[in-house]
Structure formats: structure tokens, C-alpha cells
Amino acid sequence: MNVKSSKPLREVVSVLLLETNHIKYYVKDRLLLDSKPLRIHEGDRIGLVGTNGSGKTTLLKILANKLKPDTGTITSYAYTDLLPQLKRTDSTKSGGEITQEYIQEILNDSPALLLADEPTNNLDTNHVQWVENKLKNWQGAYVIVSHDRSFLDNLCSRIWEIEDGIITEYMGNYSDYKQQKELEKEQKQLAYEKYEKKKRQLEEAIQLKEERAQRATKKPKNVSNSEYRQTKTHYANKQKNLQKTATAFKTRLEQMDTVEKQKEHNPIEMNVLHDENITGRVIIRIENVSGKIKDRILWKTTHFYVHGGDKIAVIGANGSGKTTLLKKIINQSDGVTLSPSVKLGYFAQNLNILDNKKSILENVKNTSKQDEALIRTVLARLHFFDDDVYKSIHVLSGGERVKVALAKLFVSEANTLILDEPTNYLDIEALEALEILLKDYDGTVIFVSHDRTFVENIADRIIEIKDHSLNIFDGDYKAYIEHQSQKEHGAKEDELLLIETKISEVLSRLSIESSETLEKEFQKLLKEKQRLEN
Numbered sequence: 001m002n003v004k005s006s007k008p009l010r011e012v013v014s015v016l017l018l019e020t021n022h023i024k025y026y027v028k029d030r031l032l033l034d035s036k037p038l039r040i041h042e043g044d045r046i047g048l049v050g051t052n053g054s055g056k057t058t059l060l061k062i063l064a065n066k067l068k069p070d071t072g073t074i075t076s077y078a079y080t081d082l083l084p085q086l087k088r089t090d091s092t093k094s095g096g097e098i099t100q101e102y103i104q105e106i107l108n109d110s111p112a113l114l115l116a117d118e119p120t121n122n123l124d125t126n127h128v129q130w131v132e133n134k135l136k137n138w139q140g141a142y143v144i145v146s147h148d149r150s151f152l153d154n155l156c157s158r159i160w161e162i163e164d165g166i167i168t169e170y171m172g173n174y175s176d177y178k179q180q181k182e183l184e185k186e187q188k189q190l191a192y193e194k195y196e197k198k199k200r201q202l203e204e205a206i207q208l209k210e211e212r213a214q215r216a217t218k219k220p221k222n223v224s225n226s227e228y229r230q231t232k233t234h235y236a237n238k239q240k241n242l243q244k245t246a247t248a249f250k251t252r253l254e255q256m257d258t259v260e261k262q263k264e265h266n267p268i269e270m271n272v273l274h275d276e277n278i279t280g281r282v283i284i285r286i287e288n289v290s291g292k293i294k295d296r297i298l299w300k301t302t303h304f305y306v307h308g309g310d311k312i313a314v315i316g317a318n319g320s321g322k323t324t325l326l327k328k329i330i331n332q333s334d335g336v337t338l339s340p341s342v343k344l345g346y347f348a349q350n351l352n353i354l355d356n357k358k359s360i361l362e363n364v365k366n367t368s369k370q371d372e373a374l375i376r377t378v379l380a381r382l383h384f385f386d387d388d389v390y391k392s393i394h395v396l397s398g399g400e401r402v403k404v405a406l407a408k409l410f411v412s413e414a415n416t417l418i419l420d421e422p423t424n425y426l427d428i429e430a431l432e433a434l435e436i437l438l439k440d441y442d443g444t445v446i447f448v449s450h451d452r453t454f455v456e457n458i459a460d461r462i463i464e465i466k467d468h469s470l471n472i473f474d475g476d477y478k479a480y481i482e483h484q485s486q487k488e489h490g491a492k493e494d495e496l497l498l499i500e501t502k503i504s505e506v507l508s509r510l511s512i513e514s515s516e517t518l519e520k521e522f523q524k525l526l527k528e529k530q531r532l533e534n
Helices: 056-063 095-109 125-136 149-155 174-216 225-230 232-255 322-330 360-366 372-381 386-390 398-410 428-440 452-458 477-512 516-533
Strands: 016-027 030-034 038-041 045-049 071-076 080-083 113-117 141-145 158-163 166-171 282-293 296-307 311-316 336-338 344-347 416-420 444-448 461-466 469-473
Touching: 016 056, 030 056, 038 141, 045 056, 045 149, 045 174, 056 080, 056 113, 056 141, 080 095, 095 113, 095 125, 125 149, 141 149, 149 174, 149 452, 158 174, 166 174, 174 232, 282 322, 296 444, 296 461, 296 469, 311 322, 311 452, 322 336, 322 344, 322 416, 322 444, 322 461, 344 398, 360 372, 360 386, 360 398, 372 386, 372 398, 372 428, 398 416, 398 428, 428 452, 452 477, 461 477, 469 477, 477 516
Parallel strands: 045 141, 045 158, 080 113, 113 141, 311 444, 311 461, 344 416, 416 444
Antiparallel strands: 016 030, 016 038, 016 071, 158 166, 282 296, 282 336, 461 469
């Protein structure tokens, strides 16, 4: 069989939209950013991650030419626009509505490159998915700063990580990035083990050579004094050679590149205080409780029980009544009954449990019976190391204050935590540290969050407030999503069956008597059927 040679495929080169050349940016004497050359091309989908204060917002402002670097250049080849983190507040609209408005305005301007700083702030889950759909279908390139891991997974094909001022690029979405980081961690651990083994071998060899050198000039028992005097030079040379070898080993040891040990996060064993063993028992009863704000009904009368050890996520749209439910439990409103063994700890957005005049450590110790070593371990998990714990609350950022308030609750006497949006203002690293703490926590947790990954990783029960009803789902978030999908699919199938029945009826009538009205109804039903099938 003759095979014709095909023409070589033309290499597809995407259009360069923006490039930087060795930019550096200082905050006073601190080098915040020290970036290698960066390039953004047409169609790029980049997620920008890093801890609070690492320079993410600063980098976006530099890329948007809103801020000048101390050294280096930025060259833009296309229209670039910045969606800022801080939205205007001179409005009667909600934060979510303002965010949506900003996003829609910028997309209408059709920039070739969009720089978006926390575009999902103040948005509930449905509105986050609205933003996702907008960006998925958008033709331009973007760089997004976000702490929402699901959002980054669904939208990004590259991740830029800022760590100690250095920007490192990883291919893939956020989950791919995490896998690569884990692989790096494993490789560093292997390198550390290899380093420790080699170091130990050299130390043992040095000790052995030095011990042999000390013994080298001593007269052996089976050698006479006269013989020893005749061979004394031999023993001295032997000692000298051994000492020389030991010195060579010491030099090799000193010249070895130090490899640091990787930090390990072992489970924290806290003494969660119980008057009795309450795990699995009913500890909170919600009976004939409804949610109202003045004359507005949030949810109709409902009842459910909370068991000791439950991890319950309360989800729903902004304004649906999630915080109202938490406050009814905290205030033990009519219809809410708490077991005498329950000791509540409440995290609210106003952070009113913190004393601004006291240090981090003083604040956390003040309501805790745990020992200081465990308190410091919890604080270290949340990245308050060594002397950081002596910082006063009033000098901390919003995210740092959130972490202190959470640490204070974790080591308090509470055995049931009520958390209202604990993930706000936390960077991804702090979020993941909080997840580890909650997974290790033996007490009960009831929390509100719009962070889908956080809910998925923590919750074993879901309370959804929707259409003025409070619905309980006994299962984790993945099972809940599958259940909702099956319900929607079933509802669509029922609707499709109804449409097909109506189509059959109209066709029967058209076969007997044709009319313009029936024809219009038939076409309308066909369009509806097509919509449901698609």
C-alpha cells in the first residue's frame, strides 16, 4: 500500500499579550517580589496563589500598570483590565451584587487580558458558579487570585505560586499543582534522608579515625620497649595519616550542602472536654423552629437533631437565613434544646472574642485549660511561629485575626463549635491548616461556608436552606451533589414526559383539524422539548 507523505503541520503560536523582565518590588527594606521574566499569551488561564501578604495583589497591580516596580519592565501588547479586590461601598446593593456588577462591566469591555483579584468575594455558591460559567465561556486570557480551590480547579490550566518573593510556574489546575508540591515534598524528604545518612557516615568515620589516631602512638603490649623505640617514627606517621584522613572527612562534612528536614503535621490530640461521653448521642434538638426577619419568612417550621461528633455544613444563598439558624442555636431560642453536656464556642465575623490590647498567646490562653505546648502547636499550624505569638492583636491583618479567633476556640473548653464563615480572609495554606484541625477535632462542628472544597473536606451532614425550606441531608457534600443531580435529572425526565404527552395530543388534534393556533402550540412544545433534551 502506498502512503502519501503529509505536509508538516504548521506550528500554532499564540499571541503574546504581556511580558515582564526581572521585576523587583520592595516594601520599605523588605524585598516583596523578585520575579523572573513572565509571559502571558492569548488563551492563558492562570491562577495566582500564595499566603496572605506574599504579594499577589501587588503583582496584579504591577501587571496592570497601576503600580511601578522598583526595577524591571512590563510590556503590554493588548488591552488589560484589573478587577480590584476592594469594591466600592457607597451603594445600597449587597457585596455580591456589586461584585457581579463589576465582573459584568469588565467583561463587557472585552479586555484581551483580565487580572481578577478575589472575584468570588461575598458571593454565595450559586453566584460563584455564575462567575465560573462567565469565565469558562470568555475568549480572553486571565490571571486570577482566589482562595477558592474548586474555582481554581474549574478554570485554570496553569498556577503561579508566590513564595518568599519568587514566582514559580506549575502546569495544570490547583489540584495538579498540589500533587506536584507533594512530589516536591517527597523528593526533599528523600534528599534529607540521603543527607542525614551521608552526614552520619562521615561523623562515624571521623570518630573512628580520631580514636585510632589517639591509640596509634601507644606502645602495643606484645612489642618490647627497644622494638617500640626503633619503630616509633612508624607509629607517629600512622597517627599523622589517620589525623589527616579525619581532617579530610571533616572538610567534606563542612562542605556538604545542608538539607532541611520537612515539617510534619501529626494529629493534634486535644482534651475536648465532655461531662460525659456524648459522641453519637443527640446533643441539640431543633423542634418546631421557623426562621423570620420581621415579616419575611426565611424558612418554614422545621425540626432536626444534632449528634455529638457531627460535622454539619449549613449552605444556601446569601440572605437565606444561615446565620439566623446559627444564632438561634447560640441563643437557645424557643424550640432549641441543648444537652447539659454541651459547651458552645461561637466564631462570628466581628471577631468580638478577641482583646485587641493583648497578645496572640494571651488571647488564646485566656479561655483555655490546655497546656502551653499544645496551644503553641495549634498556633504554629496556623503559621504563628516562635516570637510571633507575642504580637499584639491590634497590629494583625484581618486574616491573622481570624486565625487567632479560630485557635482560641479550638483550645477552649468548648466541645461544640459554631462557625459562621470561618474561611473568609484566609489564604489557601491557612484554609488547609484549618481543615486539618477540624478533621482532628473530636467535638461537634456546625459551620456556614460557601467554599465548596472546604465543605467537601469537612462535612458529614448538610443542611440546605432553599425556597423557604430547611432540608437535612445525611451524607457528605459529594453525595449531596450527586443526590441533587439525580433529583434534577428525574424532574427533567418527568417534565420531558409531560411535554411529549402534550405533543402527542396536539398532533392528534392537528390530524383531525389544522389551525394556526395548534401549529403555534406544536412549535412551542417542540422548542421546549429541545431545550430539555439539551
